[in-house]
Amino acid sequence: MWEVEELAIFGxxxxxxxxxHYGKQYIDEEDIRAxxxxxxxxxxxxGPGIAAAEQKLCEVTGAxxxxxxxxxxxxxxLAAMAAGFGEGDEVIVSSITFAASANCILYCGAxxxxxxxxxxxxxxxxxxxxxxxxxxxxxxxxxxxxGQAVEHKAIGDICRRHNLKLIEDAAHAVGTRYEGxxxxxxxxxxxFSFHPVKTVTSGExxxxxxxxxxxxxxxxxxxxxxxxxxxxEMVNPTDAPWYNEQVELGFNYRMTDIQAALLQSQLxxxxxxxxxxxxxxxxxxxxxxxxxxxxxxxxxxxxxTVRHLYILRLQPQRLKCDRRQFFDALGAENILxxxxxxxxxxxxxxxxxxxxxxICPNAEKYYAEAMSLPLYxxxxxxxxxxxxxxxxxxxxxxxx
Numbered sequence: 001m002w003e004v005e006e007l008a009i010f011g012x013x014x015x016x017x018x019x020x021h022y023g024k025q026y027i028d029e030e031d032i033r034a035x036x037x038x039x040x041x042x043x044x045x046x047g048p049g050i051a052a053a054e055q056k057l058c059e060v061t062g063a064x065x066x067x068x069x070x071x072x073x074x075x076x077x078l079a080a081m082a083a084g085f086g087e088g089d090e091v092i093v094s095s096i097t098f099a100a101s102a103n104c105i106l107y108c109g110a111x112x113x114x115x116x117x118x119x120x121x122x123x124x125x126x127x128x129x130x131x132x133x134x135x136x137x138x139x140x141x142x143x144x145x146x147g148q149a150v151e152h153k154a155i156g157d158i159c160r161r162h163n164l165k166l167i168e169d170a171a172h173a174v175g176t177r178y179e180g181x182x183x184x185x186x187x188x189x190x191x192f193s194f195h196p197v198k199t200v201t202s203g204e205x206x207x208x209x210x211x212x213x214x215x216x217x218x219x220x221x222x223x224x225x226x227x228x229x230x231x232x233e234m235v236n237p238t239d240a241p242w243y244n245e246q247v248e249l250g251f252n253y254r255m256t257d258i259q260a261a262l263l264q265s266q267l268x269x270x271x272x273x274x275x276x277x278x279x280x281x282x283x284x285x286x287x288x289x290x291x292x293x294x295x296x297x298x299x300x301x302x303x304x305t306v307r308h309l310y311i312l313r314l315q316p317q318r319l320k321c322d323r324r325q326f327f328d329a330l331g332a333e334n335i336l337x338x339x340x341x342x343x344x345x346x347x348x349x350x351x352x353x354x355x356x357x358x359i360c361p362n363a364e365k366y367y368a369e370a371m372s373l374p375l376y377x378x379x380x381x382x383x384x385x386x387x388x389x390x391x392x393x394x395x396x397x398x399x400x
Contacts, residue, residue, distance in 0.1 A: 061184025
C-alpha cells in the first residue's frame, strides 16, 4: 500500500510530469495535406468534397446514403424532423447520454421519454423501452454509449411491433459492428459526430446515414434551408437554370469542403484508430479485472466495439473516498479524467419541464459511480501504464 505522503494530492510525486487528457484528436501530415489542397480549390463549401466524403462514409458504414452536416446535434435534429416527430408525440430516448440526444426531440415539439439503462452495459434497456410505450410513442433514439452497439434485435423487434422509427445515435460508435454489420446501416437513420474527441474528426461535423432514398432526399433538403433545385420536389417548377425553391422550413446545417477533406482523410485511418483503441481497452481490462473496488463495463457478444470511452465504476462500499476525491486524486497524478454523463433529465432545463429524479434508478446509480479514463489513438504504451499505475495507486490508498 502507498503511504499518504506518496499520493500526489497530499504532496507526493505524481506518476507523471505532464497531463494526459481523457480525449484528443490525432492529426497527421496526410490530414494537413488534404485540408491544404481543399483550401487551394475553387469550392470551399457545397463543392465536390462533400459528395466524396459522403461516399467514403457509405463505404465505412455499409449505408446506401450519407448526409454530412455541421455537427452531431444537427444530425440528430434533422433525423428527428425527417422521422416526422412533432407536437403531441412521445419519443423514447436513452437517459445516459449527451443532452443533444433528447434535445433533438424537443426541437421538433415532441416529448422525450427517458428509458433506463442496462446496469451492466450502460446502454438503453429494451425492457424499459417496452414499458414506456404508449399510443403517442412515435420513435426511439437509442444511443450506442461508449461505442458499444445497442441491442438491435430487441429494439428492432419493438419498433416493428409498434411501428416506430429508430434513430441510432452513434456519435460514439463509428467503426463498431453489430453481428458483423456496420453501425450506420441498421437503423432507419444513424447519426454520427466528428467532434475532435471522437474516433475520427472533421473539427466539428456530423452525418446521418440511411438506406431510405426518400429520407435521404429530405435530409439533404433540410440541411440547406429546405431549398431544392430538383424540379420534382418543387411546387412551382420552371426551366430557368437559376431557379431554386424553398418547399419547407430547413436550416443551414451544411458542412464545408474543408471539414469534409479532413473527415475523408481521417476515415481512411479508421481501421488503425480502431485497432489501437481496442489494444488500450484490452490493456485496461486486464489491469483492472481483479480489482473489486472497480466494476468494468460489460460488452454484449453481438457488438464488435470501437470504444470511444473507457468507464470505471467506483464501488463506494469498498473505497474510503467518494468520486470527487478519486477524480481529484487522479488529476493530481496528471491523469485528467471526465464523467459521462449526468442523466439528461437531471439538467435544470429538464427540471423546469417537469421531469423528476428517480425515474431511471439504474442510470442514477451509474452516474454516482462513473468515471471516464483517457482513451484515444495517440496514447503511448507508457501513457497507458501511467493511467493504470495512477488508478491502482489511488485504489490502494483508499481501499477499505
